[in-house]
Amino acid sequence: MGYAYPTIIQGSDGDQFGDQVTPLFPVGQKLELPDNRIFRYAEMGNTIGVANKLYQSEVPLAGWLREEILGNGLYGDNHVGLQNTSQAVIVNEFAEGYFMFEAAADLGHIYPVAENDILASGTPGTGADACRFKPGVFLQFEVLDAGGNVFHIFKNPWKDIIIKPASDQTALVVGIPPSIIVGNDWGWCQTRGIASCLVAGTLIIGQECRADDAVAGAVAEMDYDDTGNDSNGPVGRVVEVAPSADFGLIALSID
Missing domain, CATH: 2.40.30 (Elongation Factor Tu (Ef-tu); domain 3)
Known part of the structure; x- marks a missing residue:
């Protein structure tokens, strides 16, 4: 049977962390924290997840x-x-x-x-x-x-999510899990608000960022003059410029 959605969950700081072997909510359920960060309840694909990297839906078969x-x-x-x-x-x-x-x-x-x-x-x-x-x-x-x-x-976009591959995205980008979710378990995936994410290359403060097409799960500078970049579309704006291969802050705007 499918679940009945409750209204948007008004959560507390810390609710976004953790891994559940048995689902507590329907896939796609929305959680909002006091500072307006938004998360969606997601089921991880077969591979153990990685925290603070960009994820996408499973590729439709x-x-x-x-x-x-x-x-x-x-x-x-x-x-x-x-x-x-x-x-x-x-x-x-x-x-x-x-x-x-x-x-x-x-x-x-x-x-x-x-x-x-x-x-x-x-x-x-x-x-x-x-x-x-x-x-x-x-x-x-x-x-x-x-x-x-x-x-x-x-499938629901947040069911069987996978890390965004080191290529152009092959399905809808769905957000950033803030903690490790074991393969086939459930947890929260951030879609809006201040978030940490792996960085590739040099970002520009205040500018848009996109899913990188060379480093799995990373964000990169959005460059509309590069036809290979703009096709991926923006996922947020840069809040803090971190060195490449480290984690930086972005204002996520997927949801």
Whole structure:
């Protein structure tokens, strides 16, 4: 089953630290501290996490994208069938995630997922009514199992997060964990406010910074004259200029 979100948690200093073997909140839950720093509750990927480095979502797999729908989706339905050609799905892998119809004729509606059934990979793996939406959410438009109608299904951005690789980002940048989170455990990931992060190169005080494309998990100077840099987009502004390969302060602005 999916969780029910509480309102934004008004936390105390120190609540952002720690590692939980069993989740205390739904993935993506928002925490705000007294100084307005904001965090999201995240599940770490398979590898043990590193504190104060930039993280991103898991790269969406091909078997979750542009798959043909299974069965007609009728107005008012709270569920849809799933099928895929290459990627098995485990129970509730997409809980707190999103289901979306891609075709222009289907109007691009997006639906929050409450739970999903197991789905084998195959030719294709199928599951009638395998994806169920959050209570009160239902299909806004009839979508027929015909005519090239396809769907995407996405995990929550803060589920199975990975360190931002030493390349252009390969998925959405989601924030900075302030403490170590063991692989497949849960903890908080900072998305806004004054944060510590690994630095690559020379930053400029007050200027924008971006996810670095050469050092994993680091931020670097934002240079709009360099077409290779601006494509990554800013993640915040520089508060303190630290030496390269050390940790500096940034005003994070992801969330």
